[in-house]
Amino acid sequence: MNYFNPEDTICAITTGGGMSAIDIIRISGSKAIEITNSVFNKEISESKTHTLHFGDFIDDKEVVDEVLVSIFRGSKSFTGEESIEISCHGSVYIQNKIIQILIKNGCRLATAGEFSMRAFKNGKLDLTQAESVADLIESESEAAHKTALNQLKGGVSSKLKELRSQLIDFASLIELELDFSEEDVEFADREKFNDLLKNIKSELEKLIQSFKLGNSIKNGIPVTILGAPNVGKSTLLNCLLNEDKAIVSDIAGTTRDAIEDTLIIEGYNFRFIDTAGIRKTTDIIENLGIEKTLEKANKSEIILFIIDANQELESQLLELNKVRKDNMARVLVIVNKIDICDVDLKEDYISISAKNGEGISALKNKLLNFINT
Template sequence: MINQDTIVALATPSGAGAIAVIRLSGNEAIALADACFKSVKTNKALASQKTHTIHLGHIMDGDRTIDEVLVSIFKNPNSYTGEDVVEVSCHGSNYIQQEIIQLFVRKGCRMATAGEFTLRAFLNAKLDLSQAEAVADLISSDNEASHQIAMQQMRGGFSSEIAKLREELLNFASLIELELDFAEEDVEFADRTQFKELVERIRFVLKRLIDSFAVGNVIKNGIPVAIVGEPNVGKSTLLNALLNEERAIVSDIAGTTRDTIEDEISIGGIGFRFIDTAGIRETKDVVESIGIKKTFEKIDQAQVVIYLFDSTEFESASATFKVEIEKIKNKYPLKPLIVIANKMDKLSEDAMQVIQSQIEGLTLISAKSGDGVDALKNQLLSFVNTGALRNNDTIVTNSRHYDSLLKAFEEIDKVKYGLDSGLSGDLLAIDIRQALYHFGEITGEITNDDLLGNIFANFCIGK
């Protein structure tokens, strides 16, 4: 699948900036850079310089100077891709970037496709497939937790755990296969007791990794939280208080929010995406009715629901509030529901105690002053099991890995059943091979061009 030609791409974000980095990789990377580079003080050739060195000079198009640059050299195999790599740090003008890239293309480079640098790193055994995917996760990480997991996986934490299981299973598989070669002599090279212990240990590890996906998926994609309630109870004010900015329009007019407003913040390293919805009420306003319909759609998509009501109206509308709370609980029994009484700053101590006594688990806040908002954030964080994250355990965040782990677990279960039932080695070997196949899918020992194309197409160009 890999081409042996030299590729070039902008490695920094497109657009004007102080500095831009243009990356080349391939057998001719240093020679092509050398053909366009003139050192400031000497006429030294880049090919004769040591790896991991930086050189000041100019990029020249014939006699024309394009820019003063720093050129970094990384010689194979000690580079990101495992090939010769050159990185040109130039000034961040769009014009300069394109002039340098087009110059290299005219000299013989090819524009890199999405993820091609990392693909070459994988194909040259600098990274396994799960580590390569972690590179993309690291680039897209937008909170502490997702960054931490991506770093752990890129360093091989997940890969090493899978590789160890695969190696141990492979050793036993070899012994089982050996038994088949001596089938007529009725011998057992693989100790069945030890094999059962290994299978149980593999099942335990696989189960833990599979279960971790629930947390990993949340950490990677964030937790959608719908803020619902009647109009003018302070939903938009609460959203602004959580985000610590004036994101939503706030007014005393009921029905001001006619569409959903979304924004995301990080709480304790976990991303939460808050959705401020239109107020739920009976209305003849066509536009507001559409907004209310969207509210229920957003509740369907949310993992956590916040029901907000105006505590100053509790005495006159408590029955209505309780009915709405029960409706949400009955319709979404599996979704965590946080019931919040807003505007606590307008209540007396006695009034607060009355409300708390009538609604179990009630949270009292003042979205306007910010009182109780920190406690709400802690409550939201309690819905995420961050124990594995704190303990630095391996957490699965990739749906492809999750799917392969499920298939491997299914095959290991078949092996366990076969051992318990006393099945012959040839039948055990079939299920063992399948389990090994699914382990190999994760790290890339087993792969194909379609899979690689699908994975690396999601990368940015230049990485």
Template sequence: MSTITAISTAPGTGGIAVIRVSGKDAFKNFNPIFIPRKKNFVFLEQEANTVSFGNIVNGKNEIVDEVLVSVFRAPHSFTGEDVVEISCHGSVFVQQQILQLLINQHCVLAQPGEFTQRAFLNGKMDLSQAEAVADLIAANSAASHRMALNQMRGGFSSELLKLRTQLLNFVSLVELELDFNEEDVEFADRTQLKSLATTIERLILKLSDSFSLGNALKNGIPVALVGETNVGKSTLLNVLLNEDKAIVSDIHGTTRDVIEDSINIDGITFRFIDTAGIRDTKDKIENMGIERTYQKIEQASIVLWILDCTQLSEHMEWLTDRIAKRSAGKKVILVFNKIDKIADDERDVLSQLFEQFEGERIYISARERINTDKLQKALTKAAQLPDIHPGDVVVSNVRHYEALNHAHSAICRVIDGLDAGISGDFLSQDIRECMHFLGEITGQISNDEILGNIFGKFCIGK
């Protein structure tokens, strides 16, 4: 394997930057461009897990920068290889100069995720832990951070390892029976196997069921802003995001497509979706937008149904029918907007009109920012996300979720086969299929295409 290098800090100018070198020639390639400040100090003899101070010099022995150099010797490093980490000043020019000097010394520019891929290939972490590294970098809330950290520490992997080990023990006994089929012996107790298969089925189902929570924590809870045209959906979106994301106009049907953005409220990420106003129209383009509105209602976890306090639609029954059908089973918050334009007694009348509505109701003025803080509290309450504690296993990766579903189907076939009394060779096939999909998650079973797809999504330098 070649010795690779890359800038590991974010692009641009900063106080410091970190350049990473990894591979069997990491020390050899770096040594010619580094002059330690300490007298009689030999860089090639520097002890592992230590830091030295010195200058980076070019071919003319001109100083490029003063740096701190950290040394990690194989196998006790992130990648499992010899690693040098250079902390230099954050000038883009300085970073590029040092990078070019390393390339001149036969280092190769790292591909996206190549450092983490080498850590996986060298057995420093399994595939699910490697993917958690990317999730940790991308974490934008306390909950998503804890979830990624738990997975990176191997909580998910250890659960899967236990399942595969138990399955392996039993499939070995089942397959041993096949060698003695003429003697009609049974090494694997079918009752015990069914008990184990049932336990594994429940555990796999529990893991896959956690995906809805994990996906919400990782990507944000989808919140659809719905209602008729000109009730203030776009104005409210702009207020919640604290920026002019959506065009606001008195003209009906301004929003014709879906607008999405995310914001963190009390440690929870919400993904707000502003939708086209629902009304009866013959405009072909607007009708396409309304159809997308219906789709987003069905995809959302929380629906903010926004109504104009100043004039309730004469088509309220028609509108209620369309929203209610698609929001069944979801958290729906009724948001009465423009309360600054009505009297208190009119507000009481509105309350009576919707007394059959079971969801929470909030009275706001998006334009004047009245009670928008109460709406935010209602959103965090509607989210009802449990706390993530150290050791909790939550699935947040679509690839893992799909593999768990396949594994669940396979173990269910094992249970059905045991009930039907099928032969050991068919049982063995289904058990091995379950093991295969569990192994795909951790990388015990992988191929170059899967690895390329996973690590290609990482940033360069990680």
């Protein structure tokens, strides 16, 4: 049998593997039912789709396990082919034994993603839906789960189909205009042309942003904590995580390597990155840390720029203006140390005390607003 031959009947363990109460082995291909029928003690060759059959899985008349066989016929299955799912006891020995017997009787061990590939080739999934299967399996937060599930259910596909239809309509009108360009015939109002193009452009831009956000949600939304030394960046990270992740010291330049950790807020996985304080220094190692800081900022979705309430605000914000020049991330200005100093703030600034936790709830709510707007 050829590797990746679509004519092969393939099999694989579809559950996690290892010891468990129950495991499921999937078989897909034109001979799925025929092969299963040869190793099952009940006749299933004429059984209807979506039926369950309890019996013994056998090898040369010897019982291997009591199993439950689920039948999915042709277009009614995940792959669009004849498919079987065998639910067996979750012994590692039983799993491997059943796989060996299936291979001996004509199956081939499936490669990674081959069931989804067949579903794609047979029109059961489009490309975006096929990609979402892996995202759904790997989702680590509620938001990542919802994003992947929406894609699997065709949320992205339907939007792409709608845009494709609009583009085809637009191209058709343009072709008609070109075909009759020498005649005084106008098939569509020029203003409608412009409106249609603007709408398509707007929808494409929204899709691009949604893809970027989707990737961030899947991998953890990167949030870089920036600011001068000793403004409380590491203290803020520790406060958010509720643990002493980063070293806190009165000595400027303590943080040199970026420190990362994740926090789930209302189902969204945020990846916070504590960085070296931004300042002019002759220390070679510290300068390398500052370079890494700016690299992290350039790859972030959100920047938390921390300033010290005990220092003059405007001079601290000068560094922020430099960062913003080459960065598309959304910036949230955080005024820290309000526990030791009162200060009049602009409405769009958030005041906190990373030391005692004051204002942290407001900060979390602002992060959620950034993601949802």
